[in-house]
Amino acid sequence: MVERKRGAGKKITEPAGKAPPSGDALARDLEDRKKRIREIIKILRKEYPRPRTALNYRTPFELLVATILAAQCTDDRVNKVTPGLFRKYPTVEAFARARQEELENDIRSTGFFRNKARSIIGLANKLVSEYGGRVPDSMEELVELPGVARKTANIVLSSAFKKAEGIAVDTHVRRLSGRLGLSCHDDPDKIERDLMEIVPRSDWLDFNFLLVDHGRKVCQARKPLCPQCVIKDLCPSFEKFSRLFSGRK
Numbered sequence: 001m002v003e004r005k006r007g008a009g010k011k012i013t014e015p016a017g018k019a020p021p022s023g024d025a026l027a028r029d030l031e032d033r034k035k036r037i038r039e040i041i042k043i044l045r046k047e048y049p050r051p052r053t054a055l056n057y058r059t060p061f062e063l064l065v066a067t068i069l070a071a072q073c074t075d076d077r078v079n080k081v082t083p084g085l086f087r088k089y090p091t092v093e094a095f096a097r098a099r100q101e102e103l104e105n106d107i108r109s110t111g112f113f114r115n116k117a118r119s120i121i122g123l124a125n126k127l128v129s130e131y132g133g134r135v136p137d138s139m140e141e142l143v144e145l146p147g148v149a150r151k152t153a154n155i156v157l158s159s160a161f162k163k164a165e166g167i168a169v170d171t172h173v174r175r176l177s178g179r180l181g182l183s184c185h186d187d188p189d190k191i192e193r194d195l196m197e198i199v200p201r202s203d204w205l206d207f208n209f210l211l212v213d214h215g216r217k218v219c220q221a222r223k224p225l226c227p228q229c230v231i232k233d234l235c236p237s238f239e240k241f242s243r244l245f246s247g248r249k
């Protein structure tokens with residue numbers, strides 16, 4: 001079990017997913033997860049017909065910057081900051097020339113602004129010196145950029161380049177993967193490997209956005225709305241969470 005702290009000092013206990021069985025049982029467990037995920041995706045696609053990032057961007061580079069700013073911050077807040085930011089620094093070269101302190105002030109409201117400013121200036125310099133100012137479109141190259149890990153790379157690849165090289169595991173995908181019994185891990189890279197094993201490749205582009213939409217609207221961190229959840233019949237946490245959260249405001 002994985003425990004997450006809630007507000008006001010209370011704790012919410014998350015299921016860490018089913019522990020994987022062994023031998024034949026392991027194969028059956030895998031088949032069960034594959035079957036369930038297909039159903040889950042089918043239902044979520046009906047519920048959220050336009051799965052896409054909520055971040056506003058015009059170019060792959062703008063999406064890269066916006067995704068870095070979105071770490072530990074809401075997409076709404078990032079969308080308020082980026083229009084002015086991209087007016088002030090209209091090109092990759094302009095970000096490469098930015099002064100650390102000044103950029104920190106420009107993005108201060110997104111939190112963790114020192115690290116984010118350092119990453120953005122660092123990656124802009126690398127893009128200018130090694131890629132002629134363009135954003136590369138492969139996982140191997142993207143994760144070599146400062147401040148870019150698989151989650152950010154997956155968002156950029158799937159949204160800006162329509163390339164399915166993996167599945168972005170953010171806080172929503174992590175939480176829902178545990179609740180839905182799709183992965184017994186808490187580490188994002190391990191969760192991604194589990195998901196890539198069971199989610200059909202044709203759904204990789206949209207899978208993150210479907211779970212993010214559902215996580216924001218229904219399967220919320222503090223109070224999942226289980227009774228009205230469209231995938232409750234496929235969720236091993238339904239009964240437990242219904243009991244746990246009934247009557248809680």
Ligand code: SF4
Nearest residue numbers: 219224226229232235
């Ligand atoms: S039934 Fe509850 S825990 Fe399961 S996916 Fe739906 S909201 Fe989340």
